Amino acid sequence: MQxxxxxxxxxxxxxxxxxxxxxxxxEPEAELLEGARRGDVSAFERLFxxxxxxxxxxxxxxxxxxxxxxxxxxxxxxxxxxxxSSFRGSASLSTWAYRVLVNTCYxxxxxxxxxxxxxxxxxEPPVDFGSAPAADHxxxxxxxxxxxxxxxxxxxxxVLFEVEGFSHREVGDILGVPEGTSRSLVxxxxxxxxxxxxxxxxxxx
Numbered sequence: 001m002q003x004x005x006x007x008x009x010x011x012x013x014x015x016x017x018x019x020x021x022x023x024x025x026x027e028p029e030a031e032l033l034e035g036a037r038r039g040d041v042s043a044f045e046r047l048f049x050x051x052x053x054x055x056x057x058x059x060x061x062x063x064x065x066x067x068x069x070x071x072x073x074x075x076x077x078x079x080x081x082x083x084x085s086s087f088r089g090s091a092s093l094s095t096w097a098y099r100v101l102v103n104t105c106y107x108x109x110x111x112x113x114x115x116x117x118x119x120x121x122x123x124e125p126p127v128d129f130g131s132a133p134a135a136d137h138x139x140x141x142x143x144x145x146x147x148x149x150x151x152x153x154x155x156x157x158x159v160l161f162e163v164e165g166f167s168h169r170e171v172g173d174i175l176g177v178p179e180g181t182s183r184s185l186v187x188x189x190x191x192x193x194x195x196x197x198x199x200x201x202x203x204x205x
Contacts (some may be wrong), residue, residue: 013148033093036084051094061159062105064148068095072108076101090124091173098174102156109152146196150189157185158193 010159035043052073059069079100087096145156160171161182171182 029092029094033084033087036080036093037087039081039085044077047093047097051097055098058098058159058164059098059105061147062102062142062152062156062162063108068108072101072104074106079104082142095099095170095173098160099176102160102174104154106152142197143193146193149196150192154185154189154192156181158189161186 005138032043032047055073055076056066056069060066063069063072076097080097087093091099099169146157150158157171160166160174161168166174168179168186170184171186172179174186175182177185181182
């Protein structure tokens with residue numbers, strides 16, 4: 001377990017990841033949205049209490065840096081606070097919050113790409129891969145490096161679905177793509193991860 005994330009069995013033998021807030025009773029979205037539109041600070045506090053830890057976990061897995069993840073979540077809530085009054089509710093408030101977070105992470109990754117002299121080192125994977133025993137350090141590092149090498153959309157879809165436990169419909173809503181595209185992105189991410197992990201294993205053999 002890491003970042004409050006644990007793996008449980010999904011029907012059909014697949015893995016699903018639960019977070020501490022996934023089973024909690026959430027405030028009705030309409031009430032929370034109305035408070036956010038009024039600029040009610042307590043509404044944003046409740047949104048953070050419900051989703052903050054999961055958002056930090058998502059950002060850490062997209063960015064590979066806990067400190068940058070904290071920055072991304074803070075920047076996301078600032079953007080939400082500034083734009084809430086004009087939000088028209090085309091998606092739920094929580095879905096919109098995750099969408100803003102993913103786009104904020106994309107922005108940070110683009111800024112990082114313009115600073116190649118100071119790359120982030122993925123020393124330990126923020127992801128808790130259930131298939132990688134904690135003692136198998138080389139495999140954990142390979143998993144982290146392989147995840148970091150994915151393009152941003154495939155990485156986001158993979159982390160949202162496989163690590164954070166969102167459904168394909170929810171992933172599509174967050175990324176602004178059809179559900180079928182979410183399925184394709186996750187499939188492509190799995191295939192690329194397998195290819196890279198196989199290459200790393202052969203290189204060490």
